[in-house]
Amino acid sequence: MSGATADPRLAAARAVPKKRMRLSWSDPALRGIVWQVVIVALVVLGIWWLVSNTRHNLEVRRIATGFGFLWREAGLPIGEHLIDYSPTDTYFRALLVGVLNTLRVAIVGIVLATILGTLIGVARLSKNWLLAKLSAVYVEVLRDLPLLLQLLFWYAMLQGLPGPRQALHPAEGVYLSNRGLKLPGLVWEPAHGWALAAFLIGLVATYFYRRSALAKQMADGRPRPVWPAALGFLVVLPVAVWAALGAPWTVDWPALRGFNIQGGLTLSPEYFALLLGLVLYTAAFIAEIVRSGIMAVQLGQWEAAQALGLRPGQVLRRIVLPQALRVIIPPMTSQYLNLTKNSSLAVAIGYQDIVSIANTTLNQTGQAIEGVAIIMGVYLTISLSISLFMNWYNKRIALVER
Known part of the structure; x- marks a missing residue:
């Protein structure tokens, strides 16, 4: 009966007796x-x-130990730096430049490789025979060639381009020569920085507004549109801040002056070759991950969506890819980590990332252990940050059982 109490003797009989550990080697x-x-x-x-x-x-x-050498004058020339730097600065600032150069390659490479790999992965499943076969050839060729060989190939190709006077000019303001790639660049002013800060604040506000709207919808069942608030936070607010500060908008167009192309945004041959090699190589692996994730979605999902009258593009975007992400994200994290670590091959083509600058530093100071520790610490920090973010995102999109 529901109100009856259990017999304590029966409860004791059902309890598993604990085994006492014996002082014998036969005891596991x-x-x-x-x-x-x-x-x-x-x-x-x-x-x-x-x-x-x-x-x-x-x-x-x-040999002296410690990190006191970081505050000595470096005397190390660095061709590319996102922050102000001169050889009279300290080793610490030189290493900071190397970290930023590494992040510059890793972040841009991850974004571009994800976009390219997703497109190629979807193309491999296309019903167009030529598109599917070309995508398969791309994946098989790029994936089977060593990355270092590809980096050297692209760097040699860029070095073989004509000089600035005969530079390739495929579009207005775009020049490609053996000096690198020149693109139009926006003259950055304080108003742009404040507008960017307003956009980031709007991004956070949109996130919390969306959570609040979903919570209210779960409570009363009435859907609340998020896009008006997102439009206000992400577009209206940054534009209003930018306009209030004078609305500066000056584009620096590159042009041939003398024996070189002056102005605009410059991508050096070393950076461009490294970025190109990493993106093309990693995209081949991401394409296979995306293809396998899409194929993991049950065929019934496609058929059910088509029965509702959705177009193939809508089925892919709204039905298949959201489900495929649960299969795609874990191996995609590994590829992001591989791209970040593979950027250390930059030393082979002369791009000064953290490995290159740290190697020069330890050769000048003799602090080999500290130099290697700095390299390990930088890559460990970046890799753990990527892993934590991707694990958080993977948990966000995981199925919740009820």
Whole structure:
């Protein structure tokens, strides 16, 4: 009966008795504890030996340790830097320039590789025979060639282009020569910075407004449109801030002056070759991930969407890809990490990223351990940040069982 109480003797009979650990090697519990203690002791002993051996060798060779060298004058020329830098600055600032150069490649490369890889992955499933075969050839060729070979190939191709006077001019304000790629650039002023800050604030406000709208819809069942608020936060607010500060808008157009092309935005041959190689190589892997994710969606989903009268493009965007993301995101995270770590091959074509600058620094100062530790710390921080964000996003789109 529902009101009856359970017999305590029956509850005790059903309880699994706990086994007492015996001081015998035949006891698996004791063996497990002993092996764990032994392994931990060996790991601690190995670390202690490495540290003591390193300290002894440094003392014998009279090599100073520590990170005090970071505040000494670097005397290191760096061709590309996103922040102000001169050889009279410290090693710390030089390494900071290297970190920013690495992030410049990684972030832009991830965005472009994702777009290109998604397009190629969808094209591989196209009913157009030629488009599908060309996409398959791209994937198989680019994926099977070593990345370093591809970087050297693209760098040699850019070095073989004509000089600035005979530069390729495919569009207005676009020049491609052995000096790199020249593009029109916006003259950045404080008003643009404030407008960007307003856009970021609007992005956060849109996120919280959307959450509030969804919560109210779950409570009363009435849908509330989010796009008017998003339009106000993401468009009207930044434009209003930009207009209130004078609405500056000056485009710097590159043009041939003398023996070189002056003005505009410059992508050096080293950066352009590195970015091109990383994007094309990683996009081949992303294309296969996207293709497998789309194929993992059940055929019934396609048929049900088509039965509702949706066009193929709508089916892909609204029905298939949102479900495929649950399969795509985990392996896509690995490709983002691979692209970031593969950017360290920049040293082979002369692009000064964190690896190149840290190697020069440790050669000048002799602080090899500190230099390697800095490189490891930078890549570990970037990789963990990417992993945390992608894991958070993967959890956001995961199916919730009820």
